[in-house]
Amino acid sequence: MDVLFDILGSANFWAAAIRIATPLIFGVLGALICERAGVLNLGIEGIFVAGAMAGWLAVYLGAGLWGGVLVAALAGALFGLLHAFLTVILGLSQHVSGIGITLLATSVSYFTYRTALPDVTSPPRIAAFQPLNIPGLSDLPFIGPALFQQTPLTFLALVFVAFVALVLYRTPLGLAIRAVGDNPASVEAQGLSVVGLRVGAVVVGSALMALGGAFLTMSAFDAFFFGMVNGRGWICIALVVFASWQPGKALLGALLFGAFDAFQIRLQTQIGQVVPGQVFLMLPYLLSIVALILVARRADYPRALLQPWTKGQRH
Amino acid sequence: MTDAPVLLSLQNITKRFGSLTANNAISLDLHRGEILALLGENGAGKTTLMNILFGHYVQDEGDVRVLADDGALATLPPGSPGAALKAGIGMVHQHFTLAENLSGLANIRLGTEPLLSFGREAAARAKVKKIIAESGLDVDLDRRVADLTVGEKQRIEILKALYRDAKVLILDEPTAVLTPQEAEGLFVVLRRLASNGLGVIFISHKLGEVLAVSHRILVLRAGTKAGELVTAKADRRAIADLMVGKAVAEVIRIPALPGETLMEFDGVSLHGAGRQMLSGVNLKLRSGEIVGLAGVSGNGQSGIAALISGLAVPSSGTLRLYGEAVTKASPRDLVEAGVARMPEDRQHDGVVGTMSVADNIAIEDVRTPAFSKMGFLDRKAMRERATSAISGYDVRCPGPDAEARLLSGGNVQKLILARVLEREPRVILANQPTRGLDVGAQAEVHRRILAARDRGAAVLVISEDLDELFALADRFVVVHAGELADAGSSESLDRGTIGLMMAGQARTPVGIAS
Numbered sequence: 001m002d003v004l005f006d007i008l009g010s011a012n013f014w015a016a017a018i019r020i021a022t023p024l025i026f027g028v029l030g031a032l033i034c035e036r037a038g039v040l041n042l043g044i045e046g047i048f049v050a051g052a053m054a055g056w057l058a059v060y061l062g063a064g065l066w067g068g069v070l071v072a073a074l075a076g077a078l079f080g081l082l083h084a085f086l087t088v089i090l091g092l093s094q095h096v097s098g099i100g101i102t103l104l105a106t107s108v109s110y111f112t113y114r115t116a117l118p119d120v121t122s123p124p125r126i127a128a129f130q131p132l133n134i135p136g137l138s139d140l141p142f143i144g145p146a147l148f149q150q151t152p153l154t155f156l157a158l159v160f161v162a163f164v165a166l167v168l169y170r171t172p173l174g175l176a177i178r179a180v181g182d183n184p185a186s187v188e189a190q191g192l193s194v195v196g197l198r199v200g201a202v203v204v205g206s207a208l209m210a211l212g213g214a215f216l217t218m219s220a221f222d223a224f225f226f227g228m229v230n231g232r233g234w235i236c237i238a239l240v241v242f243a244s245w246q247p248g249k250a251l252l253g254a255l256l257f258g259a260f261d262a263f264q265i266r267l268q269t270q271i272g273q274v275v276p277g278q279v280f281l282m283l284p285y286l287l288s289i290v291a292l293i294l295v296a297r298r299a300d301y302p303r304a305l306l307q308p309w310t311k312g313q314r315h
Numbered sequence: 316m317t318d319a320p321v322l323l324s325l326q327n328i329t330k331r332f333g334s335l336t337a338n339n340a341i342s343l344d345l346h347r348g349e350i351l352a353l354l355g356e357n358g359a360g361k362t363t364l365m366n367i368l369f370g371h372y373v374q375d376e377g378d379v380r381v382l383a384d385d386g387a388l389a390t391l392p393p394g395s396p397g398a399a400l401k402a403g404i405g406m407v408h409q410h411f412t413l414a415e416n417l418s419g420l421a422n423i424r425l426g427t428e429p430l431l432s433f434g435r436e437a438a439a440r441a442k443v444k445k446i447i448a449e450s451g452l453d454v455d456l457d458r459r460v461a462d463l464t465v466g467e468k469q470r471i472e473i474l475k476a477l478y479r480d481a482k483v484l485i486l487d488e489p490t491a492v493l494t495p496q497e498a499e500g501l502f503v504v505l506r507r508l509a510s511n512g513l514g515v516i517f518i519s520h521k522l523g524e525v526l527a528v529s530h531r532i533l534v535l536r537a538g539t540k541a542g543e544l545v546t547a548k549a550d551r552r553a554i555a556d557l558m559v560g561k562a563v564a565e566v567i568r569i570p571a572l573p574g575e576t577l578m579e580f581d582g583v584s585l586h587g588a589g590r591q592m593l594s595g596v597n598l599k600l601r602s603g604e605i606v607g608l609a610g611v612s613g614n615g616q617s618g619i620a621a622l623i624s625g626l627a628v629p630s631s632g633t634l635r636l637y638g639e640a641v642t643k644a645s646p647r648d649l650v651e652a653g654v655a656r657m658p659e660d661r662q663h664d665g666v667v668g669t670m671s672v673a674d675n676i677a678i679e680d681v682r683t684p685a686f687s688k689m690g691f692l693d694r695k696a697m698r699e700r701a702t703s704a705i706s707g708y709d710v711r712c713p714g715p716d717a718e719a720r721l722l723s724g725g726n727v728q729k730l731i732l733a734r735v736l737e738r739e740p741r742v743i744l745a746n747q748p749t750r751g752l753d754v755g756a757q758a759e760v761h762r763r764i765l766a767a768r769d770r771g772a773a774v775l776v777i778s779e780d781l782d783e784l785f786a787l788a789d790r791f792v793v794v795h796a797g798e799l800a801d802a803g804s805s806e807s808l809d810r811g812t813i814g815l816m817m818a819g820q821a822r823t824p825v826g827i828a829s
Contacts, residue, residue, distance in 0.1 A: 167431075170433060171430065171431055171432065171433060172424065172425070172426075172427075172428040172429065172430050172431075172432060172435070173430035173431055175417065175421050175424065175425055176425060176426065176430065178414065178416060178417060179414035179416075179417055179421075179422070179425055180414075182414040182415055182416045182417070183412065183413065183414050183415065185408075185410075185412040186412045186413050186414040186422065186425065187414075187425065187426065188371075188396060188412070189396060189406065189408070189412035189475075190396075190400070190412075190425045190426030190427070190475070191396050191397035191399075191400040191401070191426050192397075192425070192426045300416070302416070303415065303416070
């Protein structure tokens with residue numbers, strides 16, 4: 001028990017939990033937007049890699065940090081557009097297209113990295129985002145280091161949670177996105193474009209996913225490694241279900257996962273001699289499966305998820 | 316009525332799906348304050364015509380013209396629901412186009428406001444409230460659509476159209492999903508809306524309600540305009556003949572000649588879904604006889620149907636087919652032994668929607684040498700059988716390769732008839748055989764069932780429609796609370812007796828009479 005309280009009582013632990021959660025927040029928001037519109041985007045894992053690589057490379061080539069963020073988002077949007085073309089316009093299987101996008105985006109990213117930097121042996125570094133110092137808040141005892149010493153991208157992620165929730169629940173656009181994921185015929189009958197809404201949602205959602213990747217190379221680390229995304233995209237797909245497609249719960253899910261992960265790292269250093277390290281690495285994933293079993297059985301799926309829409313066809 | 320200005324005019328609309336001409340040069344005018352009924356059998360082209368009008372389909376020929384603000388008729392660009400909405404055309408589809416995860420009010424607002432705007436809900440609510448007060452379309456606007464009844468969903472659909480200041484309201488088979496009381500309420504609303512100046516197009520295949528609500532009737536048959544008449548002067552019989560194109564022949568029934576017992580329920584009980592579905596049922600199905608099963612829905616009909624279909628075996632008691640006990644739940648064994656099934660939910664249980672008409676017709680026979688050669692499907696034979704079934708049973712569809720889900724309900728039922736009757740079955744289960752079918756298709760199904768009986772099949776007809784049972788059955792049984800009572804020969808019966816038995820009174824055990 002002492003170990004538990006030691007960990008939970010350290011500001012350092014909470015800061016780490018939020019840091020680990022940040023890429024997941026971007027990813028789960030992106031996946032949520034796509035799925036709310038009725039499109040599953042399994043390209044997420046590859047789009048993370050593309051965002052991580054493109055953002056980092058842009059900065060390395062002198063674009064500046066925010067320039068890098070923009071490039072990452074564009075890379076994500078591009079792969080999103082491809083996924084939308086295949087699934088929304090051509091009506092192909094969303095599963096197959098998504099996995100294809102993941103394989104393609106990952107390989108293209110590795111290829112570009114190798115081609116751009118043929119001679120490097122150890123990954124080159126960039127000057128990554130530094131924690132913001134918010135006057136007043138960052139200096140508070142415990143709360144300051146726990147919550148308010150994060151890099152700008154973390155705060156951006158939190159702003160996006162609020163923004164996505166606002167659009168989804170407080171604007172006619174949000175109504176239309178939720179409707180198109182439930183029954184595209186309702187949107188068509190009201191004179192809106194099913195294809196336009198879905199393509200838009202997938203492109204914007206994919207851009208957000210890429211920001212999750214960019215956080216890894218431009219905030220959490222300062223270099224690009226192969227395999228660094230390491231399943232974070234897939235976790236986001238599970239978290240969307242956990243969150244019942246709601247932005248607020250998505251934030252909660254990402255933070256919970258971040259906390260588990262931060263916890264296991266610290267637990268490892270404390271009792272790592274007794275239990276093999278792999279058990280700890282497994283812990284957050286195991287817990288996310290348990291959480292899914294508890295939550296997802298009652299999940300209220302967008303009814304039109306996975307269903308292509310063809311205009312003028314009898315349904 | 317015809318003095319009022321024309322709101323909408325269709326000019327020579329033609330639409331083809333492959334080789335099928337769904338609409339052939341159809342023209343019509345709709346005036347302000349008029350309820351125009353579009354009457355026709357299933358597959359006559361009513362829904363296609365309205366989908367063109369609303370921009371869901373693009374016509375091959377012809378124009379849609381709508382009264383514009385300047386008082387002239389303007390041609391509508393084809394294939395654009397947005398343009399149709401803007402021109403003041405509102406449509407209530409047979410299958411509702413509502414997002415069930417949103418509230419009624421959200422569905423009404425959908426698509427009427429700039430996508431990125433805030434705080435317009437209050438104004439929208441006020442406008443909808445005003446429309447509700449004027450039209451009498453009362454409904455809770457804040458409940459999720461998923462939690463509304465079918466009648467309430469329909470009101471939301473109508474409100475959607477009125478909210479957009481529709482001048483023309485199209486209703487596609489609006490009463491198909493309503494109870495008689497709800498339908499009566501809808502008619503009141505429609506008359507009120509029409510007297511306020513709305514033009515209404517009411518699509519239906521039910522003669523009675525068309526006569527009750529419309530001012531003018533336009534009859535479609537096989538994609539062409541068969542006739543146009545003023546309701547007040549219309550004659551019921553004449554309209555029915557216009558619809559089907561020939562005098563509807565009375566189905567003639569010769570007395571039954573019951574033969575040997577082919578299937579027998581001997582003290583059969585069935586437990587299912589955690590409750591007693593049937594208890595101690597005795598029933599004999601004899602060759603050359605139609606038994607009509609009456610009862611209020613949910614009293615055990617589904618249990619009896621499941622047993623005959625091979626989807627269940629008795630929990631106690633014995634079910635015998637040709638004198639041998641059925642001990643294994645195997646639809647395949649029963650089908651191969653000569654049992655034909657016409658399921659209650661024919662779209663869901665009767666066909667595989669995404670498979671072709673040919674596949675669906677052959678599906679019970681694919682293991683027989685007729686359709687399989689050394690384990691491979693004989694596509695050619697399947698398509699030949701389908702082609703002959705399509706003409707022999709008048710299944711209206713583009714061809715043997717069309718997907719079954721594209722067929723209308725009546726044509727699905729004809730497809731199922733073709734599949735099961737061509738096998739010359741000895742026992743036939745017809746569960747709600749004509750529910751939702753128009754008069755023409757209904758007569759056809761009845762004729763086929765009677766012909767099968769005369770050939771020597773034992774038939775059980777389960778129906779909620781007493782008219783149908785009296786038209787078909789030689790003998791009546793009534794099910795109530797899982798128990799079956801014999802009502803005897805149909806000649807000696809009247810509706811009152813059946814009604815009492817359906818309510819669980821006045822029963823005699825089966826077996827005594829026969």
